[in-house]
Amino acid sequence: MRKVVLVTGANSGIGLALCERLLAHDGQIQLCLACRNMQRAEAARLALLASHPESQVALLQLDVGSVRSVFQAAKEVKLRYNRLDYIYLNAGIMPNPQLDIKAFFKGLFSSNVINMFATAEGILTQKDNINSDGMQEVFATNLFGHYLLVRELEPLLCQPDSISQVIWTSSSNARRSAFSLEDIQHQQGTEPYSSSKYASDLVSVALNRRHNHQGLYSSVICPGLVMTNMTYGILPSFFWSLIMPIMWLIRIFTNTFTLTPYNGAEALFWLSLQKPESLDPLAKYHSLTSGLGKNYTQPHKVSEETQYLISSSLTQPQQKRNYIKLTPGLQ
Numbered sequence: 001m002r003k004v005v006l007v008t009g010a011n012s013g014i015g016l017a018l019c020e021r022l023l024a025h026d027g028q029i030q031l032c033l034a035c036r037n038m039q040r041a042e043a044a045r046l047a048l049l050a051s052h053p054e055s056q057v058a059l060l061q062l063d064v065g066s067v068r069s070v071f072q073a074a075k076e077v078k079l080r081y082n083r084l085d086y087i088y089l090n091a092g093i094m095p096n097p098q099l100d101i102k103a104f105f106k107g108l109f110s111s112n113v114i115n116m117f118a119t120a121e122g123i124l125t126q127k128d129n130i131n132s133d134g135m136q137e138v139f140a141t142n143l144f145g146h147y148l149l150v151r152e153l154e155p156l157l158c159q160p161d162s163i164s165q166v167i168w169t170s171s172s173n174a175r176r177s178a179f180s181l182e183d184i185q186h187q188q189g190t191e192p193y194s195s196s197k198y199a200s201d202l203v204s205v206a207l208n209r210r211h212n213h214q215g216l217y218s219s220v221i222c223p224g225l226v227m228t229n230m231t232y233g234i235l236p237s238f239f240w241s242l243i244m245p246i247m248w249l250i251r252i253f254t255n256t257f258t259l260t261p262y263n264g265a266e267a268l269f270w271l272s273l274q275k276p277e278s279l280d281p282l283a284k285y286h287s288l289t290s291g292l293g294k295n296y297t298q299p300h301k302v303s304e305e306t307q308y309l310i311s312s313s314l315t316q317p318q319q320k321r322n323y324i325k326l327t328p329g330l331q
């Protein structure tokens with residue numbers, strides 16, 4: 001049977017590289033590129049068909065940052081397919097990133113330098129926007145739209161006698177300290193990206209608790225530092241090209257500088273080959289690239305503090321209400 005795979009944010013960067021890798025491995029899959037811009041989506045489809053002319057690549061209009069668009073797209077998916085084997089929740093944004101140069105140089109000469117390069121802890125903030133649904137844009141795009149999509153597609157993902165995988169592109173920038181259950185949209189802070197990725201890690205665990213018995217398994221990955229439109233928004237592309245030799249050097253020490261979208265997609269691709277029952281629901285799977293350019297995937301257990309938060313809070317009714325109290329239109 002042809003597996004059905006849906007990828008959000010599939011028209012560029014890590015999402016597009018993942019599609020390329022999935023088709024190279026199995027040309028029989030039914031691939032659905034879920035993108036907000038249909039011109040960019042069509043360009044991606046043509047590029048994929050150029051290297052895999054026999055493959056089945058469909059397009060789906062989806063703006064994950066819009067509640068209406070998510071409902072419409074989910075309706076369309078339910079009309080087109082009667083099963084969904086993999087759903088990659090990969091679309092993501094980091095608007096108006098600000099690099100704290102002073103903190104960066106301070107970190108460079110501290111014992112925390114490797115961690116700083118791997119996670120950007122303490123050196124990166126963003127300025128968020130309000131979207132047309134009246135929600136914080138980063139939360140709505142990186143987390144909430146994807147969560148709604150999974151909820152809407154439950155009938156396809158939880159088919160009797162079949163297994164499905166939900167795979168989130170999270171980040172090692174996800175940090176407990178950036179996230180608050182009292183402010184899940186991160187209206188108050190300056191690290192909405194970190195907060196949204198941490199929230200996706202939590203939601204993934206919650207999805208496993210709720211749906212494993214129905215054959216739905218959720219995992220999170222970190223692609224490492226990858227040169228894409230997102231990172232070109234932090235520093236211009238010519239600057240990244242200029243410092244590329246330094247980046248290769250740093251890769252010897254961290255392995256998290258995967259740098260190319262192909263390498264960054266490693267953990268996403270690797271997960272598609274695993275038996276989901278054998279995966280650790282409390283792990284984040286990292287794409288890593290060694291100094292010699294070898295790709296591999298490594299699980300990192302979530303922190304004890306996170307495990308505590310999951311077991312003490314996520315299942316309590318008060319927190320459940322917080323998820324519903326998002327926006328007046330959704331109550």
Ligand SMILES: NC(=O)C1=CN([C@@H]2O[C@H](COP(=O)(O)OP(=O)(O)OC[C@H]3O[C@@H](n4cnc5c(N)ncnc54)[C@H](OP(=O)(O)O)[C@@H]3O)[C@@H](O)[C@H]2O)C=CC1
Binds near residue numbers: 092141
């Ligand atoms: N690059 C990196 O170093 C890292 C990236 N990540 C994560 O990887 C994922 C992919 O990002 P990456 O490939 O780097 O960057 P890109 O900017 O290349 O890709 C992001 C993709 O998401 C899409 N997207 C953004 N907003 C929406 C929306 N509202 N609805 C639908 N699609 C949308 C973009 O579409 P469009 O072309 O229309 O903008 C694009 O296809 C993100 O979740 C990011 O957080 C995680 C860790 C590190």
Ligand SMILES: CC(C)CCC[C@@H](C)[C@H]1CC[C@H]2C3=CC[C@H]4[C@H](C)C(=O)CC[C@]4(C)[C@H]3CC[C@]12C
Binds near residue numbers: 104124234246
């Ligand atoms: C000499 C150079 C290496 C200087 C570059 C400094 C910074 C611009 C970058 C250093 C660490 C980078 C990041 C780390 C983690 C990424 C994370 C996993 C993610 O999800 C998005 C991108 C990162 C935050 C990335 C961004 C650039 C750095 C801060």
